Amino acid sequence: MAATSAAQPTASDQGQSAPAVDDSYALVRLAGEPLATNPRTAPDKGKKIGFANRAVKAERDRIRAEQAAFKDWLRTNAPRARVTKQFDVAVNAVGVQLNGTPLSTLRSAPGVTHAELQGVFTPLAHEDPDLALVDVPEAWAAVGGASEAGRGVKVAIIDSGIDVTHPCFSDAGYPAVRQLGDTKYTNNKVIVSRVYGNKIAKNGFDGEDLNGHGTHVAGTVACNVHTDAVADGTEIPYDPSGVAPAATLGSYNVFPGTAGSARSEDILEAMQDAYVDGFDVANMSLGGARNDGGGAFLLDNAVDNLDRANMVVAVAAGNEGPGYWTVHYPGAAPRALTAGASTVGxxxxxxxxxxxxxxxxxxxxxxxxxxxxxxxxxxxxxxxxxxxxxxxxxxxxxxxxxxxxxxxxxxxxxxxxxxxxxxxxxxxxxxxxxxxxxxxxxxxxxxxxxxxxxxxxxxxxxxxxxxxxxxxxxxxxxxxxxxxxEATNRMASFSSQGPTHGDLLIKPDVVAPGADVLSAQPAWACETAPCWAIFGGTSMATPHLAGIAAVVRGAHPSWSAAEVRSAVVNTAQQSVLRDSATNEVTNDALKVGAGLADTDAAVASKVALDPVSLSFGAISGGSGRSVTKSLVVTNTSGASVSVSVAVANNPASGVTYSVSGGQVTLAAGASTTMTVTATSTKGAADGFYQAQLDVSVGGSVASHAMLFTVVGSGVAAPGQHQTPPGLS
Incomplete structure (x- = not known):
């Protein structure tokens, strides 16, 4: 799955990139439930899987036996195929080097429920001059200051590595901890360094960031507070900070050395390792165009399951905008925290x-x-x-x-x-x-x-x-x-837009600064260290969201990943982002999701919504009909609250949204399920229909969720790609 490469870390004038697959490798899912979703091993709310638990060990043994049986079957029925990776946390799956074996052969094996070619993913290119754009300073004040923002939270950077020598990642003042992986690239702030890829031994690659993308992303998440910066010989008139400067980081290098891309199994392995290593948030500023059978299905599945198992996964929406239907994968995963990009002035x-x-x-x-x-x-x-x-x-x-x-x-x-x-x-x-x-x-x-x-x-x-x-x-x-x-808070023209193909979800979920973001670079990238650079892309928006998630998780360690994700999405600022082409304020959910992230509001969130937005799919405009979806509302405030839910901004015609069970009193920690209905009128015109669900606590709007329906066919039909107009 091809996307903007590391060599193109900023805006590019381009249309939809061609989906790419590695037809030498496949991913195969087996029937048994993975640890993240197995009732015997799935963690309790706000907890992680207990890998030392006897039941978990037994289930891992069961999965290994299932995978061993598949390997035995291969030896007899597909002797040229070779298992290269095995996964049991987010998905029960194996990576397979095909060596000419057709996918149909793998699909015929006992216990196989799905097989697809592996996708090829690349980094999705590249401190705000003012973190106030997403209300970070206010959030820092709420959690005890910048020195506490993200403390105790671990964020995995699944990217091209981190230059641990940069002052952004100095571990002065951090307690000594056990460091994992290649420890020449770790310290007490960047506590893990692992590297992935089938050619790392052949090419002599290790965890060093020889690309720059990962170091830039990591700096946005957790650069030490008020770090002096000079970029291209120019003194920067402010001292940058990461969104969650007290967080610790892990480097999971899926783009080692000069490798500009990674296969699905590399990314899956990094995700699984990050979870097993105890990380709370993962940042994936990467992606590829949708290709059925090209790795999207299982990566989406893994992102969703890790969220269920209590790790927030922030993912870039992609740099294929403007134009609807352009969101990349795995940013299209329903439970991904998917980032759109706005401008920094x-x-x-x-x-x-x-x-x-x-x-x-x-x-x-x-x-x-x-x-x-x-x-x-x-x-x-x-x-x-x-x-x-x-x-x-x-x-x-x-x-x-x-x-x-x-x-x-x-x-x-x-x-x-x-x-x-x-x-x-x-x-x-x-x-x-x-x-x-x-x-x-x-x-x-x-x-x-x-x-x-x-x-x-x-x-x-x-x-x-x-x-x-x-x-x-x-x-x-x-x-x-x-x-x-005057250039602030405009949607970046390259930022990919929804809906997603097939399931017609609203993506991105929320927007963060992503065009012209200043952050760290490896020492080799500049004549004089420390090195800094301004990059642009949804890759740069994503770590803002990962950092916000870390601040929220640090403030509310008992919240589930879904509750943290809802806090980030459903408290976003509205009516502040401007359309990239018209410069007019837009709340189009397919462009801006729920709006511009608000760190302070996310930390102060009182209710969680699941899902974070509601899509009612495609409805025929011929006869008119209704579609109903469920929305779970949870009181996360710690005290009993009165909650009311109501539809705002119903379309003038064509589709009407309504909510039942919309007023309730919830005890601390309690949840209720409400139903939301989209009804199309007979003869409704083809097109997109949006509205907003306002959630009020004690009479004041505290959160909101976006609603979306497609009526008709043609360019508005699911699965049809609407060609971007070529403006980036």
Missing amino acids: HALVNTVSVAGTDYDVVVGEFGKLSADITAPLAVVKDASSPHPLGLSLACNSSAALPDLTGKIAVIGRMSCTFQEKINNVTKAGAVAAIVVNHLDGLLTMAGDQTGAVAVLVTKTDGAAIMAHDGTSATINANKVYQSIP
Whole structure:
């Protein structure tokens, strides 16, 4: 399953990536229940599986015997196939190297309930200038200060490793603990380092972060409070902190060395190890496009079961937006804490000097801007271009570019990847490129470090620059840190949108800052350590959610994973996020989930909702009918409360939502089940229908859940992919 790679850690102009599978490997699920869901071994609410318990040991032996019987069957019936991994916590499954054995053969084995090819997953690219965007400082105050936020909570970073030498991860003041795995990459803050992959021995890879993605993600979760930062030689005017600075971390390196991808079994093994190692939260800033039979089913299953077994799993939604139906897997898992990405209003900017005026620009990840570049401008127009200023998009499908030898090309953003654009202007001889946004915003363009130097400029500034075609311009190498308040809280255009395929769930669940996030980098990534960088992607939003979950879990250690997840999702801020294309405030649940995360509100949450949102699937618009779903409401406040649930923002026509049993008094810890119904009118127009369920405690709205129904067929039908319009 292909997604934005580690070499492209920021926004990219691209459509849906092709699903990828490794057809040499399969995952096979066996009939017996895994430990997470077996009634004899499933943990009590707020607890973990007791691996030293006699019943758990007996069930592990039973599962091992079942898996051994499958291996015996393989030796007789599929002698070329070889079991490579075995799993018993989240799923009862084995990884199999096929060596030419067809899947149909594995599916015919006794006790096999499901077999699929393994997917291929990649990191989904890349401290906010102000953690107040998600109300972190208020939450710190509520839990006793930053030094207590996340204390006692363990967060697993399933990624590319963590550079333990970075001051973000200094263990000064942390108590001495037992460290696991490759201890040359651990300390008393990063307490585990494990590495995965079938080629690690051959290639000599270990747990070191040679990518940078994992260190960046880990810094957002738990960088030590108020760590001094300099990025690209530019002093950052604030001292970054992680969301949960007192948390401890584990490095589960599924992208070791130069490996840009991982198979399903590597990720499953890392998830299982993290659970067995006692971790409370897992961060998976990774994903792949949906491919039935490509690892999605069992990874989704594992995420759900680990949540049931009391480990919160935060997962990136994907970087395939804008456009509905673009959520990646396993972010589509029903019980995943799935992150969408919003913008942070800051940047490290350079300037372009044209006719005596300096324009702010952001340098992309292509050629290195090590010295000023001065050359004449060449504005490249295209009468057929959809760019609002009529600029050529410089895509492979665009009209041929003119000779740009020795010039700075001025082209438009939209449609194809940034790398494709820069490859084409480089071939045409340009020494640099100014890419003009189709919006008035700045972000870092993703690339693979090859081609001409390229910078992004806003649409307004781009229009002014275009008036000087042929004039000499200078791209200045010196950077400055700039706060851009007007660019804050806009949905990142790359952020993937729901609904999910098949089950039509609302995803992402909730949004966090993900575009232009400052965090740690390994020492090798900069000329001077410690190293910092600004990355963008749902990968960067996800660790905000993992950090918030850690703060909530630290404040409420007896809550179940589902209750922690509900606190993060169902208390989100609404009517603050703006649409990436229109810049208008949007509460579209398929884009923003329940809204922008609110750490303070999550810590203070009084009720938990399960599920965190309700999807009523697809309803025919011909005759009209009703679909009813259950919602479990639990009092997590510690005192008896009066709870009322009511529908807000019912659609004007087409579908009506209603709730029964919507008012009740709940004792501390008690739950009640309410029913919510979606009713389509006869002849309702095809389309998406949304509403909101407000949950009031003592007469004040304390939580909310989003409601969603699809009516009809065509582009709105389940399983149909609505092609993104190419705006990123």
